[in-house]
């Protein structure tokens with residue numbers, strides 16, 4: 001691998017000493033150091049420093065959608081860096097990659113969403129959306145419309161606003177209370193949503209935010225008609241509907257955007273991850289023509305919001321090339337077909353293994369629920385997903401063990417370039433590990 005044992009040990013020690021990992025157990029990290037140090041990747045496989053290969057069944061963080069080692073993306077970054085490494089888009093300045101990428105995204109987005117604001121990631125996108133909707137209602141003469149409603153089990157990121165909107169309590173409350181003006185309702189409960197709107201008053205509510213398919217919460221699909229009802233309620237009460245498509249955007253679910261599965265159009269779409277397949281950080285929002293034209297008409301001053309890297313030319317150039325790859329290689333359709341294959345594999349595992357209960361998925365997002373007794377939905381006394389995920393890792397498969405809020409499941413999100421044999425490999429490894437477990 002080109003790494004000696006002593007170099008490995010040196011990296012472990014430096015990691016323990018200097019590197020505070022995101023979303024990590026600081027104590028465990030301090031005691032044990034990194035479990036794996038990855039060094040390279042090709043297609044859907046990554047290798048660690050010891051030369052062991054892993055099938056990345058999670059696209060790292062749901063985001064390496066075109067797979068690893070795509071030299072075209074490196075080339076696009078290099079070409080742009082050589083030509084114009086950086087140029088601000090503040091105020092009236094612009095540049096070609098940001099212009100072309102915003103046009104491309106508008107083309108892919110639902111028909112009435114045509115204007116793009118760029119950020120560096122998902123959390124920034126959601127925080128921008130929260131500020132934008134508040135600004136919007138201020139301009140419309142309703143400054144008291146500033147509350148944000150989200151759902152339990154949702155994940156919207158870790159900036160102050162997006163943390164406060166996040167429904168997974170572990171994220172929202174671990175530092176201190178979330179910001180005021182953020183409210184959560186029970187997942188998929190239309191009654192709870194109506195009740196909250198009634199209690200708080202529709203004239204105080206700016207927007208409702210929701211992932212089309214909950215990702216971090218455990219690949220949870222909404223019931224039929226849920227979003228149709230949400231859209232109707234939002235329209236009735238002048239509440240803007242923000243779709244958080246950070247995971248589901250750009251093909252992961254087998255459509256360009258996840259919300260397209262449910263036949264409704266949001267007012268704002270937030271995106272990140274898949275727009276560059278993680279080769280470089282980039283996120284953003286797509287806003288409706290209605291909002292954009294109202295803003296143009298009503299706003300006299302300046303929209304005092306913009307990140308230094310809003311529309312970074314290199315990120316935009318990589319984004320453009322990435323979307324071109326997705327189109328040329330038909331990856332949205334591949335995600336749909338391979339998603340069906342993955343789900344068939346999960347259904348087979350369900351027949352074969354006593355502990356595999358509900359299985360679900362849409363496109364290349366999937367999950368397997370684990371039960372001690374699936375006939376009675378009895379869970380294991382302590383969750384087994386983390387141990388199973390570790391065992392799968394030992395067997396060369398990366399996935400995520402999800403255990404918060406009573407769940408005990410494995411979640412999968414392989415790269416969109418995956419093929420049938422590689423899906424079969426995922427199922428084979430799970431089968432083998434479960435056989436040993438039982």
Ligand code: PLP
Pocket residue numbers: 120121122123124126155156157158211215216244245246247272273283
């Ligand atoms: N929204 C959703 C639905 C996400 O899944 C994530 C990250 O996983 C975020 C927002 C936050 O994005 P980022 O980590 O890029 O800030």
